[in-house]
Amino acid sequence: MCVFRMKRGQKRGDKVEEGGGSVSGPGPGAPEVCKRLRRGDSEEREQEDGAVDWGRLPEEILLQIFQYLPLLDRAFASQVCRGWNQAFHMPELWRCFEFELNQPASSYLKATHPDLIKQIIKRHSNHLQYVSFKVDSSTESAEAACDILSQLVNCSLKTLGLISTARPSFMELPKSHFISALTVVFVNSKSLSSLKIDDTPVDDPSLKVLVANNSDTLKLLKMSSCPHVSPAGILCVADQCHGLRELALNYHLLSDELLLALSSERHVHLEHLRIDVVSENPGQQFHSIKKSSWDAMVRHSPKFNLVMYFFLYEDEFGPFFRDEVPVTHLYFGRSVSKEVLGRVGLTCPRLVELVVCANGLRPLDEELIRIAERCKQLSAIGLGECEVSCSAFVEFVKMCGGRLSQLSIMEEVLVPDNKYGLDDIHWEVSKHLGRVWFPDMMPTW
Amino acid sequence: MVVNSVHWFRKGLRLHDNPALQETLNGADTVRFLLESLEDLDTSLRKLNSRLFVVRGQPTDVFPRLFKEWNVTRLTFEYDSEPYGKERDAAIIKMAQEYGVETMVRNTHTLYNPDRIIEMNNHSPPLTFKRFQAIVNRLELPRKPLPTITQEQMARCRTQISDNHDEHYGVPSLEELGFKTQGDSSHVWKGGETEALERLNKHLDRKAWVANFERPRITAQSLFASPTGLSPYLRFGCLSCRVFYYNLRDLYMKLRRRSSPPLSLFGQLLWREFFYTAATNNPNFDRMEGNPICVQIPWDHNPEALAKWAEGRTGFPWIDAIMTQLRQEGWIHHLARHAVACFLTRGDLWISWESGMKVFEELLLDADWSVNAGSWMWLSCSAFFQQFFHCYCPVGFGRRTDPSGDYIRRYIPKLKDYPNRYIYEPWNAPESVQKAANCIVGVDYPKPMINHAESSRLNIERMKQVYQQLSHYRGLSLLASVPTIQEEAEPPMSDDSQASSSTAAVCNYTP
Numbered sequence: 012m013c014v015f016r017m018k019r020g021q022k023r024g025d026k027v028e029e030g031g032g033s034v035s036g037p038g039p040g041a042p043e044v045c046k047r048l049r050r051g052d053s054e055e056r057e058q059e060d061g062a063v064d065w066g067r068l069p070e071e072i073l074l075q076i077f078q079y080l081p082l083l084d085r086a087f088a089s090q091v092c093r094g095w096n097q098a099f100h101m102p103e104l105w106r107c108f109e110f111e112l113n114q115p116a117s118s119y120l121k122a123t124h125p126d127l128i129k130q131i132i133k134r135h136s137n138h139l140q141y142v143s144f145k146v147d148s149s150t151e152s153a154e155a156a157c158d159i160l161s162q163l164v165n166c167s168l169k170t171l172g173l174i175s176t177a178r179p180s181f182m183e184l185p186k187s188h189f190i191s192a193l194t195v196v197f198v199n200s201k202s203l204s205s206l207k208i209d210d211t212p213v214d215d216p217s218l219k220v221l222v223a224n225n226s227d228t229l230k231l232l233k234m235s236s237c238p239h240v241s242p243a244g245i246l247c248v249a250d251q252c253h254g255l256r257e258l259a260l261n262y263h264l265l266s267d268e269l270l271l272a273l274s275s276e277r278h279v280h281l282e283h284l285r286i287d288v289v290s291e292n293p294g295q296q297f298h299s300i301k302k303s304s305w306d307a308m309v310r311h312s313p314k315f316n317l318v319m320y321f322f323l324y325e326d327e328f329g330p331f332f333r334d335e336v337p338v339t340h341l342y343f344g345r346s347v348s349k350e351v352l353g354r355v356g357l358t359c360p361r362l363v364e365l366v367v368c369a370n371g372l373r374p375l376d377e378e379l380i381r382i383a384e385r386c387k388q389l390s391a392i393g394l395g396e397c398e399v400s401c402s403a404f405v406e407f408v409k410m411c412g413g414r415l416s417q418l419s420i421m422e423e424v425l426v427p428d429n430k431y432g433l434d435d436i437h438w439e440v441s442k443h444l445g446r447v448w449f450p451d452m453m454p455t456w
Numbered sequence: 457m458v459v460n461s462v463h464w465f466r467k468g469l470r471l472h473d474n475p476a477l478q479e480t481l482n483g484a485d486t487v488r489f490l491l492e493s494l495e496d497l498d499t500s501l502r503k504l505n506s507r508l509f510v511v512r513g514q515p516t517d518v519f520p521r522l523f524k525e526w527n528v529t530r531l532t533f534e535y536d537s538e539p540y541g542k543e544r545d546a547a548i549i550k551m552a553q554e555y556g557v558e559t560m561v562r563n564t565h566t567l568y569n570p571d572r573i574i575e576m577n578n579h580s581p582p583l584t585f586k587r588f589q590a591i592v593n594r595l596e597l598p599r600k601p602l603p604t605i606t607q608e609q610m611a612r613c614r615t616q617i618s619d620n621h622d623e624h625y626g627v628p629s630l631e632e633l634g635f636k637t638q639g640d641s642s643h644v645w646k647g648g649e650t651e652a653l654e655r656l657n658k659h660l661d662r663k664a665w666v667a668n669f670e671r672p673r674i675t676a677q678s679l680f681a682s683p684t685g686l687s688p689y690l691r692f693g694c695l696s697c698r699v700f701y702y703n704l705r706d707l708y709m710k711l712r713r714r715s716s717p718p719l720s721l722f723g724q725l726l727w728r729e730f731f732y733t734a735a736t737n738n739p740n741f742d743r744m745e746g747n748p749i750c751v752q753i754p755w756d757h758n759p760e761a762l763a764k765w766a767e768g769r770t771g772f773p774w775i776d777a778i779m780t781q782l783r784q785e786g787w788i789h790h791l792a793r794h795a796v797a798c799f800l801t802r803g804d805l806w807i808s809w810e811s812g813m814k815v816f817e818e819l820l821l822d823a824d825w826s827v828n829a830g831s832w833m834w835l836s837c838s839a840f841f842q843q844f845f846h847c848y849c850p851v852g853f854g855r856r857t858d859p860s861g862d863y864i865r866r867y868i869p870k871l872k873d874y875p876n877r878y879i880y881e882p883w884n885a886p887e888s889v890q891k892a893a894n895c896i897v898g899v900d901y902p903k904p905m906i907n908h909a910e911s912s913r914l915n916i917e918r919m920k921q922v923y924q925q926l927s928h929y930r931g932l933s934l935l936a937s938v939p940t941i942q943e944e945a946e947p948p949m950s951d952d953s954q955a956s957s958s959t960a961a962v963c964n965y966t967p
Contacts, residue, residue, distance in 0.1 A: 117757045119745075119808065148756050176918065177756035177806050210914070236913070283932065290909055293884060318932050320916075322909040340932050342845070344912050346852045366845045366934050372856055391935045395846025396853065417935040419843045434718045449586045451843055454727045454831045455790045456687060456822065 066092050073098040086127070105135040110144045112155045118147035118177070128159060137165040143172035143207075146180055153180035157192035168196055169228075170205035179210035179236070186212040186239065197221045205231040209259070213237050215244030226251040233259040235287045242266045253278045259285035262297060270304040274311035281308070285318040290327055299330035309337050309361075317361075320344060325351075332358045339363045339388075346396075349373050356381035363388050364417070369396035374426065376403030383410035391417035394424050401431035408443045415444060422450040460526060461613075464515075464533040465508070466541075467565050467693040467824075469493040469649065484635040485786040489647035489821055493694050494627040496648025504610040507617050509625040515548055523555045526616075534693070535563040537570045537732055538825050539739035567598040567697055567725060570733040581734045583749060583840055588730045589719050601698040644681045644785045645688050645821055652689035656700060659684035660707055676858035679781075679789050680866075687822035688787065690728065697725055731830035734840075742829035743810055749839045753922050755801070755808035762807055764905055765800050766815045768868075771897075771904035774854025774880055775799050777867040784867070786821035791857065794835055798848045801836035802919055804911045809836035837919060844919040845934050847912050855880045870895050 077085050077098060089099030108131065113122040131139070142163075144156040156173065173181060181189060189212050197203070197217065203225040213234060221229070229252040234240065237260075245264045249255065249272035256279060265286055273281050288297065308315065318340040321331075325348045332354035339361050346369040355365070356378060365382065375397055382389065389411060399407075404425055408415065418440075427433055441448045469490075498508035511518050522528060531552050536545060549559045563569045573591055574581050582588040618624070662684055689695040701722060708717040719726065734749070735741040744750045764770050768779035778792040788796075793816075799805065800812045809832040816823045816832070833839035854864070861879040865872040871879055873893035878885035883897045883904055890896050897903055920934065 115757075118754065119757060120754055145754075147754065148758070174921070175914075176754035176921075179914065209917070235917075285932075287913060289913055316932055320913065322913050340934070342916075342934055344847065344916065345849055345909065364933050364935065368846050369849060369852060369856075371852075391933055393843060393845050393935050396848070396856070417933065419845070419935050421846060434720055452585050453790075453794055454731075454827075454834055455723050456727050456827055456831060 066094050068094075070098060070101065074101055074103055077101075077104055100134060102135070102138040105131065105138040107141040108135075108139055108143075110142070110156065110159060112144060112152035113147040114149040114151050117149040117152075120147070120176075122152075132159065132162050136163050137167075139163065139166050140168060141170045142166075142168055143170075143174060145174050145176050147176055148178035148180050150180055150183045153184050154188075156181075157184065157189055160192040161195050163196060164199055166196065166199055168200045168203055171196060171200075171203065172205075172207035173209075173211055174207065175210050181211040184212065186214070190214060190217050193217055194220050197224055201225060202228045204228050207231075207233040208237065209233050209235040211237055212239050214239040215241055215247070218244045218248055222248055222251045226253075228254065230254050231257040233257070233285075235259050235261055235285070236289070237261075240264060242269065245269060246272060249273050249278075255279070256282045257285075258283070260287075262286050262288040265300060266298075267301050267304040270300065270308050274307040278311070280312040281315045282312070283316045283318065284308075285320070287320045287322070288331075289322045290324055293324050293327075295323075295327055297327065297330050299333070300336075302334040302336075305335070305337050316340060316363075318342075321347070323347075334358060335360065337361045342366045342368075344368050346371055349375060349378060352378040353381065356385050359386060361388060362386040364391040364393075365389065366391075366393040367395060367397055370394075370398070371396075372398055374398045374400050374403070376400050379403060379407045380410070383407045388414075390414050391419075393417070393419040395421055397421075397424050398426050399424055400426050400428045401433075401436050402428050405431060405436065405439045405443070408440050412443060413445045418444065418448060420450045422452050425450060460528050461530040461532060462522065462526065462528050464531060465497065466533060466536060467691075469497055469693050484630065485643075485819065486821060487633060487635060488630055488643065489645060489688060489786070490692065491627055491630060491633075492647030493649070493692055496650050496694075498627055500649065504605065504607060506610060506613070506615040507621055507625070508627065509621075510627050511625065512628075515544065516551065519548060519551060520555065523552070523557055528555075528557050530558045530560065532560045532562075534565055535561050535569075537563075537566060537736045539736065539741070540825070542736075564601075564696060564698065565693060566732050567701060567729050568592070568595060570729075570736040573729075573733045574737070581737070582730070583734065585727070585730055585840075588733070589726065592726065592729070593719060598698050598701060601696050601702060645685075645787060647688075647692070647694065649689075649694045652686070652695035655684055655686055655689065656695060656703060659686060660703055663704075664707060664711060674789070674791050674857060676860055676863060679792060679858060679863045681785055681787050685787065687724070690725075691822040691824045691827075697728070701725055728827055731826045734830055735826035742813065742825065744808065744838065750833055751838045751922060751926065753808075753836075753838060754918070756806045758805070758807055761805050761905065762800075762811050764902075765796070765805060765807070765812075769902050769905075770799070770850075771883070771902040772799070772850040772880075772908075773864045773868055773871055773882065773901075775850050777854075777864045780867040782816075782819050786819060788820075793831070795848045795850065795853055797832060797835035799850050801832075802844055802915055803847045804850065804906055804908060804915070806911075806915055806918065809833060809838055812836075843935065844923070845916070847916070849912075850908055851880045868901075870901055 073095065077088065080088065085099060085104070089096045110128065111120065111123045113120045144159070146152040146156050153175075175181060193208070193211075193213060194217055197220045201224050203221070206221070206229065211234075218240065229248075232248065232252075232255060234245075240260075242264050245260060246266065246269050249258075249269050253275075255273070258273070258281070272278070273284075308317075315337075316339045317337050319338050320342045321328075322344040325346055328347070328351045332351060335358050338359050340363060341355065341359065343366065347367060349370065352367070352370065352375060355362070362382070365386075375394075376399060379399060380403060383406075392415065399420075404420070408418070422433070425433060425436055427436075431439060437449050494508060494510065501508050511522065519531075531548075533545070536542065545561070549561075552559050570581070572595070573588070576591050576595065577587065582591060686695055686700065690697055690700070704721055705717055708721055709715075738747065738749070740747040741749075744752060744755075765775070766779065768776040768783065770776055770779075775796055778788055778796050781792075782788045782796075797809070797812055800807050801809050813828055813832040816828055820828070830839075834842060837844040858864075859876065861874070861876045864879050871882060871893070874882055874885065874895065875889065875893075878889060881904075882890065882893075882895070882901060885893075885897070895901050916934075
């Protein structure tokens, strides 16, 4: 067997793995392997002692090896000889690329080298298929991303992701600048399947362009917090893109029409729908969605996951949890009242995961018990700044039993009572769960 | 044969249960505390016909000179388990050998020798507190503390003290070291062993009176510095952790008549122990890059925002009050630490925990290297398998902790006339209220520097992105994004004697 030291492809900014090495010396069986893979018209010349000529490895092998190398090592390898340099530029190696755009003033992370970016645009733009841009909080990085996008004219992308790793810098750009760059991709790709454009200034007209060119292929669209899109804009997408399986957007874009469009006969089964409900100003009013629209969704896509993230003030929950809603994953990112949690128990029969960031200092005993009773699918729960009496908590766990695969409770949540103290509650809970369990702790120093 | 012995004080600034002097001179308050501790030590030594010798310079420069001048034959000091300490001490021990000086090192800064705990955990430090507790549960009790050095013991020794001792070897003042003092000597936390032991007694008295060893739930009162607080004294070694441990233990057993106290009684001490153990073999423990236990998170680099946080100008009274107390007094309650750490890192500003750690290092009296770095990693969800879903609201958390708003009024006097309804979010107060309170937001007090709902929404997405890449998990669950705690599924620990807390060994978790 050939002896190579291979490393899995790593993204930059991941944990640093020590030890450089890419390729080590030839092993005992090398000639055999190369003989088997030798092509008819190549001119391999074996040396006297049977060792292989590393400069003349077949392309298939080089490709395999290079695919395992992280980009930097691959670049080093490409400097070794002309043959390896050519291999470095094989189209297959340029199908996926993640552009990391960071400025030293705003990020600790390294950035993709500008020369490499130039090379990619020059030689590989027509090979790129799965592309993402990771951008830090500086406007320059967002601009650089748009620059690159505008030059991808020969590109037929399948996936595109615009990811802000800190503050959403795409929002600082002049809207037209961003839109024209994005439109280049929409128009040229024609087979976009996955698009992640959260926190960008995308607007209704550009969505129309997206739809006009990619309606047959679009499967995933993530556009949370895109303030320039209107409900009509997203409705256009739902109406035309019948293959859409995953959608993420803000609540203000959700409408009865949208849900009905997603449940129309021609539409495939929806798999995931993620909705962010965010309050811009205290006392904001939110519209409600009819129960019949949700029912249509469930009928059409019985297995779909509805993920809802709430970032509201306590008194803004008026229109929510009045009627049955098919939510499966529910997250309350701010304080949510006891009363609303009580309503959750009554209206969310499909609930699988519940995460409560904070509630306040009134025990949630009744509410939790009700959720255990009514939400028979519940398998994961997380409680932050809340209070639950130990007895009620044990009762809750008893009722849910082994179906609770994730039970993440901050230690401060549990209030000792006459039946259980903090030191023995974990035994009781572990007993009913069928595995060892402890609450989550925070350092107290 | 005459033994000429030098005891090198580093962290253990006490005469009880002692064998070691800290050189990290950071913030002025920390230095003041340190100098007070040295003065106290000097005073105690004087009563025993000895003195403290403060020698300035690097140990590697100073010791050769002292070895010769004083004809030293023995050097003693307290073991320092931190990576930098180990390196420094190894060099000193080697040098001492060259000079024919015998070195004796004792481990008394922590309850256990961290290496022992590591050995018991299959040769790696426990990375969850549960695992750590399980191991400690199986260990023998920490070694009993030694009593205070007595007159009789010292009578056998003779210290050569010159007339101009104070000039050459006296404890320096803050001014001499280049710090400006406000001239205000009424500090909340007075340094020194004497003060530490007094506080210990008061602490125990209070526990006995309350007859309650449960962790007290936080009240508004807890936010203010307590006259029985002990953490800075543990950090500087003015109080021996073992003395604290055994005093607590003995009191508990006396009052409760039970065979042995639960581990939770020693919470504070064990957290300290946990971080010391985690850090001892990791010289990169205090940074993200190159730190094998730290998640690489794309934090933002924003010096302006960092300054606002550090100086208590965020526009969120809860955060600003905490940072003000920290700057003025050098101590804040642990829940207050959670609040400001979360705000700086994963909650709101998305700034690196390393920046926060450095600010705490400067301002916080009980921030030692291991505990400070470890806690910051913990609170920013950068290590130790933390769930990141719960975010402390800079308005709500404060309000729930202290509905009266007195804490805010004390540390941000500008806001004292705000009604309770608006004191945590003054920007929401109508103009009339602001005028009546004589404090206009944006003029007399800063506007809030971020929109919390927006920031927390963004940040939970960021954390999710990071964690999903780590565990190659592509699911929807917010909770399951955290990598599973593999420790719990590992084979049982090396010492399999008692079955008391063998919980960590057998369990089936769902990945």
